[in-house]
Amino acid sequence: MIYQFHNMIPGLVFQDGNVFLDLSNTEKMKDFQAYRGELELRSTHLLPSGIPVRREFIEGFYALKQELEAIRLNVWGVKGEVTGPITEAYSITILPRRNKVIHEDDIFDVVLKTTCEVASWISSKIIETTRKVVGKGGLPIFFVDEPLLPLVLREYDIEVVREALERVLRKVKCRRGVHVCDDPASVIDMMLELEVDYFSFDLRRYPKTLEMADKERLKQHIEEGRGLAFGVTPNTPESIMDEETLYMAHRGKVNIEELLPTSQKIAETVINGLEAMRGRLNVEELAMNSLITPQCGFRSFTVPNPEEGERLVKILLERQEAAAQIIRKKYRFNEK
Numbered sequence: 001m002i003y004q005f006h007n008m009i010p011g012l013v014f015q016d017g018n019v020f021l022d023l024s025n026t027e028k029m030k031d032f033q034a035y036r037g038e039l040e041l042r043s044t045h046l047l048p049s050g051i052p053v054r055r056e057f058i059e060g061f062y063a064l065k066q067e068l069e070a071i072r073l074n075v076w077g078v079k080g081e082v083t084g085p086i087t088e089a090y091s092i093t094i095l096p097r098r099n100k101v102i103h104e105d106d107i108f109d110v111v112l113k114t115t116c117e118v119a120s121w122i123s124s125k126i127i128e129t130t131r132k133v134v135g136k137g138g139l140p141i142f143f144v145d146e147p148l149l150p151l152v153l154r155e156y157d158i159e160v161v162r163e164a165l166e167r168v169l170r171k172v173k174c175r176r177g178v179h180v181c182d183d184p185a186s187v188i189d190m191m192l193e194l195e196v197d198y199f200s201f202d203l204r205r206y207p208k209t210l211e212m213a214d215k216e217r218l219k220q221h222i223e224e225g226r227g228l229a230f231g232v233t234p235n236t237p238e239s240i241m242d243e244e245t246l247y248m249a250h251r252g253k254v255n256i257e258e259l260l261p262t263s264q265k266i267a268e269t270v271i272n273g274l275e276a277m278r279g280r281l282n283v284e285e286l287a288m289n290s291l292i293t294p295q296c297g298f299r300s301f302t303v304p305n306p307e308e309g310e311r312l313v314k315i316l317l318e319r320q321e322a323a324a325q326i327i328r329k330k331y332r333f334n335e336k
Contacts, residue, residue: 001145001297002091004057004085009110012037012092021107022095032110039113039280047147049171050121051114061125068133079140080126084146084178085164086156091148102156111163119144120171125148140174143229147181147296158190165194177229183295185212192217200229202295203273204239210277222282229288232269233320234261235294237303252304256312263322263325266292270327287331292324 001016010031011022023029041047047157055062061080076314082128089102089111101107123142144165153161169176177198178191184201188209191199201209221227234240235248239260248254270292274283284293303308303333 001083001089001158005053005122006088006111006114007054007057008035008051009114017227018090019199020095021092021101024096036110039046039110039117040115043113044125050124051117052121053118055225056121058280063149064116065129068129070074072133075134075138077134077141078130079127079141079143080122081143081145081179082115082119082168083212084149085112085168086146086152087146087148088115089318092151094164102152112167114129115144115168116171119168121173130174132256141177141198141291142172142174143177144172145179147179149178149180149182150186153182153187153190162190164193169195177295179229179256181183184209187216192221196275197226197289198229198291200231200291200293202231204234204269204295205231207276209272215280219281220288222289225289226289229291229293230264231293231295231325233294235296235315236300238300239295246303249303256303256308260312260316260319263319263326266319266323267326267330269326270323271330284331287327288333292320292327 002019003012004051007011007014009021011028013020014021023032025234036170038047042049042051064078068078085108086102089108090100092101092111093099094101094104100113101111119142121139124144130138144206145166151160165178169178175197176195177200178196178202179189180187180192181202184199184206185208186203188199192213237246237256240261241249241254241256245254245259249256270312277283277286298309298313298316302312
């Protein structure tokens with residue numbers, strides 16, 4: 001994920017699960033500076049906006065596009081994402097100095113501008129695909145994925161972070177969201193100040209997040225027709241079983257499908273979170289403008305093997321959609 005959307009930066013390498021920016025010799029520095037100059041031309045509109053991501057790094061998008069065009073599934077929109085500049089810059093180590101990019105202003109600016117250009121390109125593809133498979137009434141959505149944001153804000157200036165996110169979001173011409181992992185209550189107020197249509201967080205692990213948000217900001221967010229993306233569908237085997245059961249699952253001695261939450265259970269997690277705010281917010285309006293999603297990505301769902309993990313993920317997504325139908329029925333969306 002860290003290398004996926006920024007691999008075009010000269011000197012960026014993925015090694016042993018870590019990402020490094022190798023500026024250890026003159027030639028590498030020259031390539032990096034040339035790329036930096038190209039970014040400057042793009043930011044001043046002297047070059048076209050948008051840097052394409054090589055297909056090998058977003059093959060899933062092309063597979064989805066092909067599936068949607070071939071089968072004409074009943075969908076109402078398409079969602080895409082990019083790794084955010086804060087998580088990216090916090091995760092890259094510069095060689096040979098061993099500093100993090102986020103602490104080097106000039107190099108952080110390159111990561112930020114790259115994110116802006118990649119976000120512009122991917123979001124345009126999401127819009128194009130949505131219009132092609134759904135029509136003009138379709139809903140393209142683009143998320144800036146910042147899983148490390150709560151961690152970074154413990155040691156980094158909030159205004160710099162806010163400005164960086166705003167610059168990326170301005171490059172997105174469809175509905176926009178920001179996703180974080182862990183401790184969403186520490187950043188939800190800042191998210192609500194941004195012009196985002198969805199703040200995506202793990203409701204399953206952090207059910208009290210809404211209750212801890214600034215009520216006036218949340219109320220204004222809802223009144224402006226914006227919502228949340230509730231992460232309620234388990235995304236890892238560890239989230240649905242203890243260590244002993246997980247060990248048995250690896251050995252094929254557990255029927256994991258029996259451990260998956262029902263659609264009703266997934267729906268109840270969202271409904272309980274919404275109803276806890278009744279009397280303080282327009283719960284129906286918030287529900288209508290929101291999404292339900294996995295807690296995070298499904299990459300780790302490979303138990304007892306990748307093939308079986310993929311089958312289980314499909315079941316979870318089907319149950320997630322059925323849960324959405326339960327929520328729609330409860331709040332009578334179809335009657336409005």
